[in-house]
Every structure is written in structure tokens, then in C-alpha cells.
Amino acid sequence: MQYVHAEPALPDLPASTRAYPVTEMTDALPVLLVDDETQILRSTALALRTAGIANVVTLNDSREVMSYLAEHPVGAALIDLNMPHIGGEVLLEQIAERHPEIPVMIMTAANEIELAVRCMRMGATDYLVKPVEKTRLISAINRAMETRSLRDEIDHLRRGLLSRSLRKPDAFNHIISENEAMHDLFCYIEAISRTSQPVLITGETGTGKELFARAVHLASGRTGEFIAVTVSGLDDTTFSDTLFGHKKGAFTGAESKREGLIASAQNGTLFLDEIGDLSIPSQVKLLRLLQEREYYPLGEDQPRISNARVVVATNVDLKKAIEKGDFRQDLFFRLKPHHVQIPPLRERIDDIPALVETICERASAELQIPPPNIPVALYQLLNIYDFPGNVRELEGMVFDAVARQKGATLGLQSFRNAMGLDGAAETVNISKHQTLFGPEEKLPTLKEAEEALVQAALKKADGNQGVAANLLGITRQALNKRLIRSRENEK
Numbered sequence: 274m275q276y277v278h279a280e281p282a283l284p285d286l287p288a289s290t291r292a293y294p295v296t297e298m299t300d301a302l303p304v305l306l307v308d309d310e311t312q313i314l315r316s317t318a319l320a321l322r323t324a325g326i327a328n329v330v331t332l333n334d335s336r337e338v339m340s341y342l343a344e345h346p347v348g349a350a351l352i353d354l355n356m357p358h359i360g361g362e363v364l365l366e367q368i369a370e371r372h373p374e375i376p377v378m379i380m381t382a383a384n385e386i387e388l389a390v391r392c393m394r395m396g397a398t399d400y401l402v403k404p405v406e407k408t409r410l411i412s413a414i415n416r417a418m419e420t421r422s423l424r425d426e427i428d429h430l431r432r433g434l435l436s437r438s439l440r441k442p443d444a445f446n447h448i449i450s451e452n453e454a455m456h457d458l459f460c461y462i463e464a465i466s467r468t469s470q471p472v473l474i475t476g477e478t479g480t481g482k483e484l485f486a487r488a489v490h491l492a493s494g495r496t497g498e499f500i501a502v503t504v505s506g507l508d509d510t511t512f513s514d515t516l517f518g519h520k521k522g523a524f525t526g527a528e529s530k531r532e533g534l535i536a537s538a539q540n541g542t543l544f545l546d547e548i549g550d551l552s553i554p555s556q557v558k559l560l561r562l563l564q565e566r567e568y569y570p571l572g573e574d575q576p577r578i579s580n581a582r583v584v585v586a587t588n589v590d591l592k593k594a595i596e597k598g599d600f601r602q603d604l605f606f607r608l609k610p611h612h613v614q615i616p617p618l619r620e621r622i623d624d625i626p627a628l629v630e631t632i633c634e635r636a637s638a639e640l641q642i643p644p645p646n647i648p649v650a651l652y653q654l655l656n657i658y659d660f661p662g663n664v665r666e667l668e669g670m671v672f673d674a675v676a677r678q679k680g681a682t683l684g685l686q687s688f689r690n691a692m693g694l695d696g697a698a699e700t701v702n703i704s705k706h707q708t709l710f711g712p713e714e715k716l717p718t719l720k721e722a723e724e725a726l727v728q729a730a731l732k733k734a735d736g737n738q739g740v741a742a743n744l745l746g747i748t749r750q751a752l753n754k755r756l757i758r759s760r761e762n763e764k
Contacts, residue, residue, distance in 0.1 A: 320411070362395065378401060380403060479663035486546075518571070542584055
């Protein structure tokens with residue numbers, strides 16, 4: 274009996290036979306090959322290595338399989354059917370019973386439909402007939418590993434959402450939030466972070482999509498780098514050159530070889546921002562990368578293998594883009610399994626105090642001034658604003674206010690100006706508001722309407738008269754006069 278990791282046991286491949294460069298899949302569990310014929314083990318492992326699957330373990334004694342699995346995690350197993358001591362069907366049954374999480378593929382010289390059906394009913398994920406064509410072998414292994422990855426993801430997701438606790442809270446330290454819905458989103462991100470499947474991040478402008486992409490990378494524990502690129506505005510040639518690279522002389526001006534960003538993201542994460550603006554030809558190339566895990570540098574005719582995790586983000590409604598023909602439906606479905614929808618700031622106003630304090634400290638440090646005191650009225654003022662630019666807009670507001678401050682307390686005027694609350698009456702957008710009264714309803718008097726509006730503004734401003742006055746488009750003194758007059762009338 275022997276079991277070894279295939280890479281040390283196999284000789285280096287001659288350059289002429291390397292259809293694919295060898296790449297370490299450090300984040301993947303090993304593939305277990307079981308066959309009593311050593312030559313088949315070597316040739317099969319060699320085929321996997323040339324396809325970039327270097328983490329392979331071989332066993333030539335079927336009696337040692339169960340003891341090995343009891344001590345070592347395995348991503349997938351490829352088992353010969355006819356072996357001495359313990360046959361493949363018996364092993365299949367034992368693995369299905371004791372290790373149901375492991376996808377098992379059967380490999381045999383017997384091309385018998387009844388035997389194949391029996392193995393599939395016992396739990397086999399695939400049935401391969403020797404000699405197995407290389408493309409068929411690699412495809413079966415990739416599907417099995419993807420199945421295992423999805424099973425692990427479901428398990429992590431279930432445990433993470435049930436416990437609602439983070440195993441790696443440091444991965445989210447750069448995202449300021451105390452909101453419960455955001456915490457649930459963190460749990461989801463951590464659950465999906467360990468898989469190799471792509472992640473689609475959507476949200477309005479300014480919600481911090483790159484921060485969430487970085488959190489996916491940090492929570493994954495991947496050893497490679499986080500590489501970010503904005504693909505909006507890139508034509509197909511520039512996109513291909515940026516991501517895939519080129520060889521020397523591939524086009525006019527290509528005086529030296531260039532490695533693309535995908536190569537830089539090996540064992541790490543490649544983040545593509547503004548994916549909704551990517552051209553259709555570039556979408557085709559991205560789809561191939563996601564499906565086949567391979568790409569072609571410009572000027573080369575041999576594909577390279579990528580194990581970079583792909584994370585994409587957009588503020589575009591991709592379903593509408595598909596309807597208009599601007600986005601490929603097959604690419605959308607390839608990206609959709611892991612979908613992170615970031616809530617806008619107006620839906621998590623409980624995060625505003627912590628965000629303002631953090632931004633104030635950062636702005637004061639950059640401007641080299643003492644951090645200002647933050648009045649409670651500022652939070653009440655910000656709570657009534659929609660923030661179309663989300664956290665990015667809030668950051669700009671706070672930086673501007675800190676730069677303008679003259680005393681120890683942060684002033685409110687620059688925030689009022691940014692929000693359009695300069696003391697003048699606001700223009701009411703009729704299309705944005707429902708009609709106050711139906712055609713059959715009795716109109717209130719001006720006095721009654723005024724009192725109702727004042728009370729509504731005070732309630733929305735949490736009792737702060739300055740904020741309420743801004744909402745009503747009047748000065749604070751004018752609001753005080755109305756309140757005094759209202760109290761006198763009640764007497």
C-alpha cells in the first residue's frame with residue numbers, strides 16, 4: 274500500500290507537453306485516486322497536474338481507503354471498479370455511508386449500462402469508461418469538486434446563520450456598522466467566502482461595494498492578493514490586455530511580455546467593479562474564464578489556468594440590462610448564485626452616528642486639527658435625509674464640515690447646504706408625493722393644515738425645533754412663534 278501527494282511523486286513535465294501551466298490550488302481539498310494499477314494512477318495524476326489540479330493523492334490498495342478518509346479531508350474521489358481485496362462498489366457504498374459529503378466517481382473498463390445505473394443509484398456522481406479522454410476526466414473532476422464546494426457552502430451558511438456569530442470578525446473591521454441586517458449580511462459573506470464560486474455584489478452608488486468585496490477576500494483566508502479593477506469604459510482589447518496580459522510582439526507597441534491581473538490574483542481574489550458596463554465581447558471572455566477557469570493572453574494559443582476567485586460589482590439593474598440586450602443572460606446566471614445586496618444608508622440610519630464619528634476622526638487626522646464635538650442635532654438632521662450618494666456622500670459632507678469648522682463643535686450649516694435645506698421653502702415634487710386629500714374629502718382649514726404640518730415635522734425631527742424648521746422651510750424663530758400661538762389658542 275502507498276498513498277502520496279502526486280506532485281512530489283511525479284517528474285516535471287517537459288515544456289512541450291504542457292498544454293496548461295501548473296498552478297497550485299491551495300484553497301482546494303485533494304482529489305483521491307484509487308486504482309490497483311500504478312501506471313494508471315500515474316497517468317491520471319499527470320493529466321490532472323497538466324490541467325492545474327496539483328493537489329492529488331493516490332492509493333493503490335483499496336483496503337487503506339477508509340482509514341485514509343477517516344484521518345484526511347478529501348474533495349472528491351475517483352475509484353476503479355475492479356480491484357483486488359475490496360471492489361469499487363463496496364468502497365462506494367462505504368464512502369456513501371460514512372462520508373456522504375465526498376463526491377465519488379467510478380472508473381472502469383466495463384461499458385455496461387446496468388452497472389453504471391447501479392453505481393449511480395448507490396451514490397456515484399459520475400461513471401467513466403477507460404480509457405478516459407482527458408477533457409472528459411477533467412470535466413468530471415471539476416464538477417465533483419464544485420459539488421463538494423457547494424455542499425460545504427450550504428453547511429457553513431446554515432451554521433453561520435443559525436449561530437449569528439462571526440468566526441473572522443476582523444475581516445469586516447473596515448466596514449462601520451451596528452445594524453442588524455448588516456450583521457446578517459456579514460454572516461452570509463463569511464459562509465460563502467470559502468467557496469471558489471463567483472460573487473455578485475449589487476448596491477447603489479456610494480454603498481461601499483469594494484469594501485464588501487475585500488471582506489469576501491479577507492474572510493476566505495486566501496493566500497493571494499486582492500486585485501481590483503474598474504472595467505467600465507474598457508474596450509474589448511484593453512479589457513483582454515488588462516486582465517489576461519500579452520506576449521511580446523502580440524500587437525504594435527507590445528515590446529515586452531505583460532502578465533495580466535488574473536495572474537497577479539493567483540490564489541487570491543480578482544474584483545471587477547462596474548461589471549454592468551462591460552462590453553458584450555468582453556462578457557464572453559469573462560464567461561469562459563468563469564466556466565473553464567482558463568484564459569488566453571493576447572498573442573498566445575495555449576490557455577492558462579486561473580484559480581483566482583472572481584468577485585464583481587455593479588449599481589446597474591442587470592435584469593433590465595438583459596432585457597435591453599446589454600448584458601448576457603448566461604453570464605448573469607453564472608454570477609448570480611452568490612448575491613450580496615448592500616442596503617442603502619437610508620435603510621440603516623442607526624449606523625449614521627458611528628459613521629460620522631469615524632469619518633470625523635479620519636478627517637481631523639488628515640487636516641491635523643483636534644476632533645470636533647458632534648452635536649446631537651446633527652444626527653437628527655441626517656436621519657431625515659435620503660442620502661442618494663450613500664456613505665460616500667456622507668463622507669464628503671463630514672469632511673467639508675470638519676474643514677469649515679471654526680469652533681470646538683461641528684457646525685450644521687454646511688450639512689444644511691449640502692442637503693438643500695438653506696432656510697428657503699423647498700420646492701415640492703408632486704410626482705414624488707401622493708395627493709394629500711381625495712376628491713371627496715373635506716379640505717382642512719389653513720390653520721388646521723399648518724398645525725398638522727408643524728406636529729408632523731417635530732415628530733420626524735424627534736422634537737428638535739431647528740431640524741423641524743428646516744423641514745418646513747421656515748426659520749426657527751418663525752416656528753417658535755407658531756408653537757407659542759398654538760399653545761395660547763389651546764388655553
